[in-house]
Amino acid sequence: MTTSLELVSANKCFGGWLKRYRHPSAVLNCDMVFAVYLPPQADQGKPLPALYWLSGLTCTDENVMQKSGIQRLAAELGMVVVAPDTSPRGDKVPDDADGAYDFGLGAGFYVNATQQPWARHYRMYDYVVDELPALIEAHFPVSDQRSISGHSMGGHGALVCALKNPGRYQSVSAFAPISSPLHCPWGHKALGNYLGPDRQAWKDWDACELIARAEERLPLLVDQGEDDNFLVEQLKPELLEAAANQHNHPLTLRRQPGYDHSYYFIASFLPEHMQHHAAALGC
């Protein structure tokens, strides 16, 4: 890898370092910023496993690092955490015509767009699954042991990335994921624009559809707050549950009474997700 990384910021945290880098993305045709947390164990020479965290609508790489407490857990476990942005960025990158929060900038949905004007930049799936890990593994003391998690749109992204790539991730989990973009307004808008009106093409980006074709029985760990404002209209964990039941796919879906869609919910259950990933990664 000869891609240049420009250090944007560095903060010492729980004995390790949270660093943000800017780099030109060949896949997305723009400059991107990502965050990587290197725990204290990264100084000891042994490559460490990495967890990729995919954030939700409107987020950047910063939300999980500022609000979830993930660095403390990663420092305890000896795990690197990588947080990409949620869409391509920059003046050249087209956005929702009305600047809406649920499409365009901050809302890449972790798919590869096929429709113009989106297809030139909106290829977050290839970025997250291939380009970014290659960059991370070339520049940091990171092994090829990877896990993936995320929240809301990023929970959908994590499930899709894992289900589409048997063997590539040792474990996967999600917080309040968009369980089936085929069956919710956020998904209809995003996939309709990025992929066009043919709903057959959408099925490649829907966790429930991908469970039906999964070659690997990678266990899914999902937490969902019962007081989440988006639960009924957008997230629909019952669809994930039905698909898992129908296709005998291992799913642990935990409905958490009183919890909402915020990072306060994520922070509360992240310790158990990190234990889940650590066990799979051999931390």
Next chain:
Amino acid sequence: MTTSLELVSANKCFGGWLKRYRHPSAVLNCDMVFAVYLPPQADQGKPLPALYWLSGLTCTDENVMQKSGIQRLAAELGMVVVAPDTSPRGDKVPDDADGAYDFGLGAGFYVNATQQPWARHYRMYDYVVDELPALIEAHFPVSDQRSISGHSMGGHGALVCALKNPGRYQSVSAFAPISSPLHCPWGHKALGNYLGPDRQAWKDWDACELIARAEERLPLLVDQGEDDNFLVEQLKPELLEAAANQHNHPLTLRRQPGYDHSYYFIASFLPEHMQHHAAALGC
């Protein structure tokens, strides 16, 4: 207490509830918002001790709750956490003429102003020490066991509140406090405006001066990042150290290599501060 509390928001977090309330403040002559984290133990009927957290310049009640991980620790220890805002607020409240970040709104410095136009609203000391605890203790299952901590301007505030009120706080700690507003530009600007040009009056609001007159030897726990941008010009922990040495006041001052002024630094060492407070509060 008949003061009305208007619930602004509620988020379940680590089994407890983070709640934000708006209320009219008689001391500050404006409406104020504060945050209170009620750990799961708050449902068990026994009054719990409370930690008051004072934030730094530009902050509100939200920063510590979003970025420090304090709810996790409070839930483990059975401690209520109260976070006031950092100044009076509202259209009626005068601000720095240039809208600077280091004076006026978001920069109350936890003093009682004596000069106009500030004196009518800027009485954050009375608010934090008296009005807010009375409100908290009337409305929530909270005992009269209190501790206080804070960051930067709020570290100064925590030290001053504790040193001026022997017996009122069971413990005190600070992250990167403004050790001596008499000896730094932030302090000169704030105290010069709030208290007027007579520096003798400033001494009532300077931790180093208060150590010299302290009637109680309450141990001070202070963490300071060595890579803090404000260390040399504004924070000056060496002045606190000298005052403690000269007056035989117990001070644990820990200089942390590589750490900066951010909440990443606070999050990293907050667990030890919470243990310090829990021991004093009998948690």
